[in-house]
Amino acid sequence: MITKIKNVHVFRIPANEDIMEYLKNYVEENRINCGAINVIGALKNAEIGYYSTGQKRYIKEYVDEQCEILSGMGNISTIGEEHFVHFHIVLGRRDFWVKGGHLIRGKVFVGEVIIYEFEGECPRIKKELSLWPEDM
Numbered sequence: 001m002i003t004k005i006k007n008v009h010v011f012r013i014p015a016n017e018d019i020m021e022y023l024k025n026y027v028e029e030n031r032i033n034c035g036a037i038n039v040i041g042a043l044k045n046a047e048i049g050y051y052s053t054g055q056k057r058y059i060k061e062y063v064d065e066q067c068e069i070l071s072g073m074g075n076i077s078t079i080g081e082e083h084f085v086h087f088h089i090v091l092g093r094r095d096f097w098v099k100g101g102h103l104i105r106g107k108v109f110v111g112e113v114i115i116y117e118f119e120g121e122c123p124r125i126k127k128e129l130s131l132w133p134e135d136m
């Protein structure tokens with residue numbers, strides 16, 4: 001697929017908002033059907049996941065400290081009428097070690113966002129949903 005950038009959205013997520021809820025609402029309100037997300041900032045109470053192909057589910061971990069968002073990147077697609085934000089994160093801890101994974105939730109301390117909205121559609125078809133957990 002070859003596409004072009006339609007719009008670039010640059011904004012901050014307000015403190016204490018859940019990053020995933022905020023991004024999903026923003027994408028829905030602005031009808032962004034296809035795009036790439038880039039976030040840096042700081043996050044607390046993060047829950048991250050590691051997809052176990054053997055168990056066919058996410059193994060989850062709660063990160064109980066405020067962390068830097070060293071790298072937050074994701075993509076935007078649609079599943080039927082619903083917008084889907086898929087987002088991965090690298091969290092920098094106080095001891096300078098990092099944790100990362102598929103971001104399930106986390107409250108923003110600072111969230112600086114750039115969304116590159118692409119022209120066209122990015123629908124996900126059923127057979128590509130193997131990583132789409134039913135409990136999320």
Ligand SMILES: [Zn+2]
Nearest residue numbers: 086087088102
């Ligand atoms: Zn993922």
